[in-house]
Amino acid sequence: DIQMTQSPSSLSASVGDRVTITCRASQDIKNNLGWFQQKPGKAPKRLIYDASTLQSGVPSRFSGVGSGTEFTLTISSLQPEDFATYYCLQHITYPRTFGQGTRVEVK
Amino acid sequence: EVYLLQSGGGLVQPGGSLKISCAASAFTFSNFAMTWVRQVPGKGLEWVSSISGSGRGTHYADFVKGRFTISRDNSKNTLSLEMNSLRADDTATYYCAKGLWYSGEDYWGQGTLVTVSS
Numbered sequence: 001d002i003q004m005t006q007s008p009s010s011l012s013a014s015v016g017d018r019v020t021i022t023c024r025a026s027q028d029i030k031n032n033l034g035w036f037q038q039k040p041g042k043a044p045k046r047l048i049y050d051a052s053t054l055q056s057g058v059p060s061r062f063s064g065v066g067s068g069t070e071f072t073l074t075i076s077s078l079q080p081e082d083f084a085t086y087y088c089l090q091h092i093t094y095p096r097t098f099g100q101g102t103r104v105e106v107k
Numbered sequence: 108e109v110y111l112l113q114s115g116g117g118l119v120q121p122g123g124s125l126k127i128s129c130a131a132s133a134f135t136f137s138n139f140a141m142t143w144v145r146q147v148p149g150k151g152l153e154w155v156s157s158i159s160g161s162g163r164g165t166h167y168a169d170f171v172k173g174r175f176t177i178s179r180d181n182s183k184n185t186l187s188l189e190m191n192s193l194r195a196d197d198t199a200t201y202y203c204a205k206g207l208w209y210s211g212e213d214y215w216g217q218g219t220l221v222t223v224s225s
Binding site for chain 1: 142144151152153154157166167168169202204207208209210212213215216217218
């Protein structure tokens with residue numbers, strides 16, 4: 001099975017900060033990775049697919065880069081509505097695997 | 108507008124069975140693979156199972172293999188998850204979802220809580 005190691009598990013940041021979250025895959029997943037945002041009590045929502053393609057309607061302050069085993073989600077200027085938990089998901093093979101999640105909290 | 112409406116869920120005793128469902132609307136259901144994802148309270152997301160559009164292809168996480176069965180009725184636009192031999196660690200909110208790894212929009216049900224406890 002492919003393991004997805006996400007870091008950090010949590011971070012504290014302020015509005016306007018640049019935030020970076022990393023996912024590392026235990027083997028090459030090419031660009032078969034998505035990034036999801038989840039707010040408390042709500043279903044997740046995908047932000048980015050194919051590692052770097054922004055979902056329609058998602059603000060351009062979100063970006064994703066990476067290929068192979070290392071992937072990064074960046075929020076260029078954190079906004080109040082971005083405080084949430086973020087997950088990566090690999091989909092090159094079954095079983096699909098999520099990263100452990102990164103909780104972005106108010107500093 | 109695409110909608111996934113979940114039903115079922117609730118309290119079940121360890122070793123018991125439960126079936127949860129997901130009714131889809133506003134898209135050609137049979138054209139799309141569907142997925143179940145769960146979330147233990149306070150924990151992260153876990154992929155549980157997926158099924159192809161035709162229903163002929165199914166995949167399961169090891170922790171549910173042999174206990175859970177995913178199925179779909181394309182004539183009724185309904186996805187189901189039959190859960191047997193339930194354990195306390197199956198307690199979670201279960202989400203049905205569409206489009207998690209394809210271009211275009213992803214859609215999720217509202218989630219349904221399954222509690223396994225005596």
